[in-house]
Each structure stands twice: as structure tokens, then as C-alpha cells.
Amino acid sequence: MHTTTGLDHRKLLMWLFLGSDCMFFGSLIGTYMAYRGRSLSGPLPSEVFDIPYTSVSAFVLLMSSLTMVLALAAIQAGDQRRLRIWLITTALLGMSFLGGQFYEFNYFVHEGLGLSTNLFGSSFFVLTGFHGTHVAIGVLWLLYLTAASRFGRLNAEQALYVEIAGLYWHFVDIVWIVIFTLVYLLP
Amino acid sequence: MVTTLPRPGVAAPAGPPAAAPAVETPPAYRGFTSWLTTVDHKRIGLLYGTTAFIFFLIGGLEALAIRMQLSSPDNTFVSPQVYNELFTMHGTTMIFLVVMPLSVALFNYIVPLQIGARDVAFPRLNAFSYWTFLFGSIFLMSSMFVDGLPDAGWYGYAPLTTRQFSPDTRIDFWALTLQVLGVASMAGAFNFLVTIINMRCPGMSLMRMPLFTWNTFVVSFLIVLAFPAITVALILLTFDRLVGTTFYYAPAGGDPLLWQHLFWIFGHPEVYILILPAFGVVSEVLPVFARKPLFGYPFVVYATVGIGFIGFGVWAHHMFTTGLGPIANSFFAASTMLIAIPTGVKILNWIATLWGGSIRFTTASMFSIALVSQFTIGGLSGVMHSVVPVDLHHNDSYFVVAHFHYVLFGGAIFGLFSGLYFWWPKMTGRLLNETLGRWHFWLWFVGFNTTFGVMHFLGVDGMARRTWTYSAYQGWGMWNMIATVGAFMMAVGTLVFLYNAIRSLRHGEVAGEDPWDGATLEWTIPSPPPVYNFAVEPTVRSRDPFWLLKRRPQAVEAEDDTARISILGKNVAVAEVEEEHPTEERVEERVATGDIHLPNPSFFPMITALGLTLAAAGLVYGIPLSVVGLVYLLVGIGGWCLEPTG
């Protein structure tokens, strides 16, 4: 008779939170899609998007999922040094993505597309801004874990903490793949 | 042939083996400060319940003021502006500050007891949920000292809520408060989900779970999946108002209907968030007072889950008049008719539970029976609205006001008060007076039907909701006067309850562990329960585990090797008699050795909640306050992560 899932409470909480966050991004993406092509004035997506540039930053974020997996493998193997290397690498890849987004936003503003310029600007910046915020929270979390490992407060039995952070990180990645496809690639 | 369970005190055997001896409350759980730092689910439940009841009185006074204004034609009891504020605050208060937190109060107090757990999965998250709710509510009320209370209705339709039509801060207060309250609700809901999924005692499979817990489970899923939609709707509104985007501003290409879609994608699941807890209460109360297990338990469970699923696919029935087109209208009309079926299944099961039972009429059971009848009326007028042409006629009239008060007052409030009368002795150790309880019940029942029954006529006769007054020649004066008289009857009933509750705390009859011959685990422990709930983790072997336990000795006496409980000639439960149960000595030993783990009290949930609310409040009171809020937030979260959890 199963009266518990056997999953740690915190891990289960993260899964449930991610389910809820799906609805959050679903609503934001839905808003963007509903307003696609309904801007009354420019600049329009085709005038500002640089697909190759954003593809590179999407690839960077995708790679960070790989390094996150390697970080988890390291702590499970009890290798603290390797754990820190991969956590830092993941955080750096996340920061490169954020840097890329910052540069992109700047470029758009320079091209005359602000948050309240038109519906495209509003829905684009709110959607990608909230995704970027998620990435930023993830980066802070990874840095916190790195510090915890450095000061000996993250031993192999606490691999769960890295696993939970990993769940969040992969989710944020997947959301970006959806955003990239629907916002940038869809003609 | 009808076999009913024995009456308590007549054939029911003495207390359960797992009952704990009285032990002293640990120092960390005594005194005023301990209420600020408490992480005990029972105390958080009491805090939630008391706060929600105070808001119930405030929301009730707002309703009385509305009824005073409408009691006669061309009345000027309040100004049109104040009238707008009254109906906005009445709706917002009753939904977000009364029915939801009152439900959460019962979830908090009862669910861990029903599943045989010592606490919830995340005690501090639970405390955070309460404080966020309290501070968020205070923030909302503080708007009256700035520009005034919100005045755009509880559903805050754009474009009325945009800067162009609501230029002052009222709507900012409203939007930011709902955002903060959403965090509180979601924190609580995540907690109940993990608790119910992971912390049921041995033997309590999902299909043995008491129905109140089942309804908590489904409601929590609805909260975590529906609230993000309103979160986004409110974010877009706040951006429109504070930054100047044009999501809801039609002249710049925005679409006010987007608000309605996002709001009702949240809003319809929300009506089930409001009513399912009451359905859970009824499903517990009726079997106990009919002395008969719930009829068709699996059907009720599947109906509850079904309502949860279909509830996400009916939202546009609130938007039939917006011109969505025949295909969308037909789809949402059909899905709305469909969702009436699982609800009807439940009504049928409750009636069948009463059928052939040996019914005890107590205030608790009368409120539950009243729910079944009154909710059916509200449910039927709801099905009427699924028919698009009928809805086009009723939309925005008093018929709709009548409909949702039959569902929310005749349904949710009657159900929650049934639960209050039912579990009050468990929470306080004393019974509420039954004579006063009857006065309360009948004043409410008659007053309620007087007030809202006549609104059906008024609505079909064309009286529009949210209007400040009407002319004498429209002929609505008499009906409105009747409705106002009913409202005052309900107010008197509320005062009777208030007196009963205060009186009971000191002079109420001592309840004992199990005053109603309860079926579920919460009745196996003392009233009020000790901080650790269960000295020994219970094991259950059937639905209605306590009924089974109480009837075991009879089977032993009859030298039957199995204890059978049969109702209406059908075995409902069988248990092995030889199974070992914890003895008194073992329980005492555990308590004496301090074997029972209790979570440490903590200030950090409150600090985090304060930080969150101040950070939001700064958007109207000035950014420095947000900065202070963020500092509190960081201190709170940091302390939360680093403090030892005991």
C-alpha cells in the first residue's frame, strides 16, 4: 500500500512548482501569440530580430543543461572539485545568455523598440524579461551552491539540493526553446 | 433491512488505543510571541480562521450598506462612488479574504489530522502563507487612507481598470493585493499537495482518504494551476498602469478581452476553489450524522477530480455577451452543461447517503443538508446560464447575483459553517450550544432565501446589478425592501453565532475526543489535540477507520475472527482482529522520552511575508518602501535557509 511517493518533499515541491510555472509561461506566451501581427506601428519583429545571433545564445543556454547534468554526476560521485567546476561553468553559461539578452534588448531600444512602443515591444519584453528573471534567479542559486560546496556545507548526501536546482535549470532551458521557436523562428 | 451504526455513548466502545495521555505543552509553544512564530498547522489554522471571520464581519457590513441603499427607490443612503466601492470590496473581501482563507483554515487544522500526520510537509511555508495573507489584506484596506477603496468590481474588467478610466491609485492597490494574496494561496496549496501526496499514514491509500482531504487535494491543484493566469493578467494590468504599455488599451491595438480571458481562465476554477472545500465538509458531515458511510465513495472522488479537470474548459461562459462567435459559444455552452453532471452525481450521492440513514439533526448536519438543497437551486440557475440565449437575457442582471449567492452563500458559506460546527469541539475542546445553533441556522436559512430568492424576480424583471439606485416607477421597491429585511435577518443570525462562539470558549459543554461518533482519524485524539497530534503514528485498514476501530471490540466479544461492519446488508469493512495496536504504556514511554520531533518556531516566515508585501506596497507608496521590503525579504529568506529546523 503506497501512502507516499518516496520522493523527497522538496523535490516534489519543485515538480509541482514547475507545473504551476508552466501555466505562468503558458499565459505569457499565449498573450504574445494573441498579439502577433497586431501592432499598429513599427518596429516589427522582422525588422529587429537577428536569428543567427539569438541561435548562438540559445545554444549557449542549451549547453548549460549539459554542464548541469555533469555537476549532478560529480556530486553523486563525491567529487567536490569537479562539482564546483561544473556549477561555475553552468552559471557562466547562464550569465553569457543573460549578457546576450541584455545586448539584444539594448540593440532593440536603439532601433526604436521600447517596452511601450507597440504591442510587439510590450509582449516581447514582458515575456523574455520574465524568462530572463528566471535565468538570473537560477544563476544566483548556482553560485550559492558553489559557495556552499566551497565551505564544505554540501556533501555527497546533499546531492538532492543540486538535483532540485538542476530540475529548475532544465525547465528554464526548455521554456527558452519554446519561446525561441514561437517568437523568433515562426514566420 | 437497515443496519445503522450504534449511537455514541450507547454501544460505541471506549476511546481508541492510540489516544495520547496529556502532556505539558513545550515552552516554545506558549505565550503571545509563540503565535507570531508558530509553525504548528493547528495554530495557523486558528489564525487563518479568526482573521477570515473578522473579514466576514467587514464584508457583511458592506453587504448591509448595499442593502440599505437599495431598500427603497431613489435612495441616497450612500453616494454612487461609495456604492461602487462597497460592491467591489464586498466581492473582493468575501472571495479572497473570507471563503478562501476560511477553507484554508479548515484545511490546515483538519487535513494533517485526517491523514494521520504530525504536521504539514513545510511548516514554515505554511506560516509564511498566513502572514502574507494578513499583510496583503491590511495593504488592501490601507487604500482607504490614500485615494480611496477600489471601485471597479471584484473582476476588475479592463478597460475600466486602465489609467484612462481609473487614474488614481485605487486599482493599483487592488491589483497588487491580489498578486500578494495569490502568493499566499499558492504557498499554502503547494504545501497541502506535498503533504497529502507524501505524508499519509500507513494504510491510507488514495481511495481510503477522507473526502475532505480529497477536496483539499483537488482544490490545491486548482490553485497552483489557475492562479498563474490571474498573476499574468495582473502583471499586464500593472505594466499598463505604471509603465504605459497598451495590453488592454484598444486605441493602441490592445484588447480588453484579453483581460476577460485570462481572468476567467483563473476565475472559473476559482469558483470550484470556493465551493469544493464545502463539498468536502458535507461529504464528511452527512455520513456521520446519518450514521452510514458515504454512498458511492469512488463516484464522489471521481466526480471531484472530474470537476477539477472540466473546470479549466468552461471559462468563456462568463463571456457569452462579448461576441465570441457561434462556434466558441457552442463549445463553452456544451462544456458548461457537461460540468453539471459530476456535480449532479455528488448531489445524488449525498441524498443517497441520507436515504435509509438514522439522521441526527444537529446544527452541523442541518447546514450540510441546507447546502445540498440551496446549492442545487444555485447549480440549476447556473445550468440555465449555459444556454447562450438565456444568458444574453440574464447577463448583468440581479438574476446572476441571485445565482452566485445561492452557490457561494447557500453553498460555500453554509458548508464551511457546517464544518465549523462539526470541528469546533475538536479545535476548542468545547461544543457550541445547539439551541443557539438552531437560531443561527434558521435566521440564516430564512434570511438567505428572503434576500436572494427575490433577486431572481428582480433580475428577470430587468434590474441591472452594480447600479446605485432605481426609480420608483420601475416597481422594484417592495422586492428590494424584502431583500433588505432578509439581509438583516442574516446579520442577526451572525450575531447569534458570534455570541455562541464566545460563550462556548468558556462555558461550552466539554466535548471529549469524539462527540459525534466520528469516522475519521481526527476524532481518535484529544480535543484540542496535543502539539504532536498523534503520539503513535496511526495505521488504517479501511475507509472510515475510526468506525472500524470502535466496532472491533464487539467482534472480539462475539468471538468472530473478523470485525465486520455491515450497512444495508452489505459489508463495508473487514479487519483482522488479532492485529497489534499500540498500548497506553508504549504511548506514555514515547512522550516521556521526547521521542516526538517538533519543528522549531521561527520568525522568518513573518519577516519574509512582510518583506514581500512591503516590496509590492512600494509600487504605490514610493520605491523606498520597496527597497526596505526587499531588504526584509532577503533577511527573511536568508534566515529561513540558514536557521536550524530542529
Ligand SMILES: [Cu+2]
Ligand atoms: Cu464559470
